[in-house]
Amino acid sequence: MDLEKLILELFAVEGIKFGNYTLKSGIEAPVYVDLRVVISYPKLMVEVSNFLWEAAKKAKGSFKTICGVPYTALPLATCISVKENIPMLIRRKEAKGYGTKKLIEGIFNEGDGCLIIEDVCTSGSSVLDTVQALNSVGIAVTDAVVLLDREQGAVDMLKYENITLHSICKLSHVIEVLEKHGKIDSDMVSKVKTFITENRFKPPSSIDQLPKKVLTYGERSELCTHPVTKELFKIMHEKETNLVVSADLKTTKEVLQVLKKIGPHICMAKTHIDIIEDYNPEFVTQLCEIAKKHNFLLFEDRKFADIGNTVKLQYSSGLYRISDWAHVINAHSVPGEGVVKGLKEVGLVKDRACLLIAEMSSLGNLATGDYTVATIKMAEENKDFVVGFISQKKLCDDPTLVHMTPGVKLECGKDSLGQQYLTPDEVIGRRGSDIIIVGRGIVQAHDIVKAAKAYQQAGYLAYQQLLP
Numbered sequence: 001m002d003l004e005k006l007i008l009e010l011f012a013v014e015g016i017k018f019g020n021y022t023l024k025s026g027i028e029a030p031v032y033v034d035l036r037v038v039i040s041y042p043k044l045m046v047e048v049s050n051f052l053w054e055a056a057k058k059a060k061g062s063f064k065t066i067c068g069v070p071y072t073a074l075p076l077a078t079c080i081s082v083k084e085n086i087p088m089l090i091r092r093k094e095a096k097g098y099g100t101k102k103l104i105e106g107i108f109n110e111g112d113g114c115l116i117i118e119d120v121c122t123s124g125s126s127v128l129d130t131v132q133a134l135n136s137v138g139i140a141v142t143d144a145v146v147l148l149d150r151e152q153g154a155v156d157m158l159k160y161e162n163i164t165l166h167s168i169c170k171l172s173h174v175i176e177v178l179e180k181h182g183k184i185d186s187d188m189v190s191k192v193k194t195f196i197t198e199n200r201f202k203p204p205s206s207i208d209q210l211p212k213k214v215l216t217y218g219e220r221s222e223l224c225t226h227p228v229t230k231e232l233f234k235i236m237h238e239k240e241t242n243l244v245v246s247a248d249l250k251t252t253k254e255v256l257q258v259l260k261k262i263g264p265h266i267c268m269a270k271t272h273i274d275i276i277e278d279y280n281p282e283f284v285t286q287l288c289e290i291a292k293k294h295n296f297l298l299f300e301d302r303k304f305a306d307i308g309n310t311v312k313l314q315y316s317s318g319l320y321r322i323s324d325w326a327h328v329i330n331a332h333s334v335p336g337e338g339v340v341k342g343l344k345e346v347g348l349v350k351d352r353a354c355l356l357i358a359e360m361s362s363l364g365n366l367a368t369g370d371y372t373v374a375t376i377k378m379a380e381e382n383k384d385f386v387v388g389f390i391s392q393k394k395l396c397d398d399p400t401l402v403h404m405t406p407g408v409k410l411e412c413g414k415d416s417l418g419q420q421y422l423t424p425d426e427v428i429g430r431r432g433s434d435i436i437i438v439g440r441g442i443v444q445a446h447d448i449v450k451a452a453k454a455y456q457q458a459g460y461l462a463y464q465q466l467l468p
């Protein structure tokens with residue numbers, strides 16, 4: 001079967017449909033691709049998998065196994081595995097809560113290469129989720145093959161993560177073939193073409209794409225109009241640090257002791273106030289005194305995630321009265337813009353600031369793809385209060401928005417509960433984030449001052465190397 005015939009068959013079984021569709025992201029689209037239908041047409045499924053295997057021959061990296069992106073590509077990978085006698089791995093969407101708790105099923109050795117099999121790519125985020133799961137158990141991925149590339153940014157997004165995407169056909173070719181065979185008219189062709197160009201996901205800035213002149217923290221402070229970011233960049237510039245410590249300790253004494261010792265090396269201290277067992281208002285008074293003395297800001301990592309009215313109360317009232325002392329708080333965007341509006345009603349008059357959680361460091365988290373894109377938009381539309389992101393990389397080029405990255409240690413790795421660590425050099429130097437957030441790497445160190453200095457130096461050096 002040639003490619004043209006394959007496209008016509010996929011259209012005939014309604015794997016590709018035209019009309020008005022609302023996509024998962026809420027975007028209205030004139031075309032809908034749902035290749036789940038192929039499992040009902042075994043011969044077609046075999047044809048699709050043959051095409052995928054042909055594309056796999058273009059892979060530059062070597063691979064010993066293949067892995068289909070769940071769920072639609074699982075049967076396609078199975079067909080290839082059986083026909084080509086190549087071992088397969090299965091990625092569980094959630095690690096089992098019982099038995100072996102494996103995230104990746106199948107036999108492999110650390111360092112093995114794996115080829116990703118996918119049916120359709122839009123932003124590439126589903127492929128990336130599978131890559132991350134494989135990487136977390138030591139499997140390397142360099143290439144992915146996909147039947148249909150919707151041409152909405154997946155190639156660039158994956159390239160940014162060092163994955164080469166090989167597609168069998170692109171959406172623009174599909175519509176040309178269908179028009180040629182009288183299946184759709186020219187109006188539909190131009191609608192789909194417009195849709196493709198207007199709905200492209202942009203990859204985050206990589207180091208090669210950073211503006212030629214990287215602004216210094218001092219210059220960024222000058223550009224900021226929000227008092228918190230103005231102050232934060234000024235502190236970072238003056239103290240020569242992009243380090244935030246996460247003081248995740250259970251007693252007021254421990255938190256205060258740590259901050260007294262490492263205060264000179266940080267630009268901000270992050271708390272989880274509800275971890276503290278002997279909380280009292282006097283603690284906050286002392287916290288503020290230390291912050292003032294050592295010139296750092298306070299960030300309560302409360303991760304608000306409720307309707308506007310509730311977060312307003314949680315922020316202003318209760319035992320902790322967070323808005324009275326925390327310069328910065330953060331929120332999930334999952335409830336919609338109401339969460340920002342509610343927090344803003346409390347925080348704006350006090351010159352407080354909010355970060356939106358656009359990405360997370362933990363394995364298998366859902367803050368990816370369209371969710372991250374929508375979160376960036378929410379931040380950009382609320383810049384009077386939202387001053388940046390919790391993210392794993394730089395997400396937008398606006399120098400007045402700050403990117404803060406948790407999950408940092410001097411060596412890459414993970415903990416037993418899904419936390420994933422990147423190095424300061426990777427986070428600041430390669431991924432273009434502004435701030436490293438370090439918890440256990442410092443507070444559980446034998447010598448916390450020595451550890452804080454090491455993180456301060458590593459983070460700041462990575463930043464300096466970006467400067468012209």
Ligand SMILES: O=c1ccn([C@@H]2O[C@H](COP(=O)(O)O)[C@@H](O)[C@H]2O)c(=O)[nH]1
Nearest residue numbers: 246359360361362406407419438439440
């Ligand atoms: O995606 C996220 C968001 C927040 N955190 C928080 O950062 C620290 C990290 O602590 P480590 O000891 O360095 O792992 C912790 O307070 C988390 O709640 C995160 O890790 N990932």
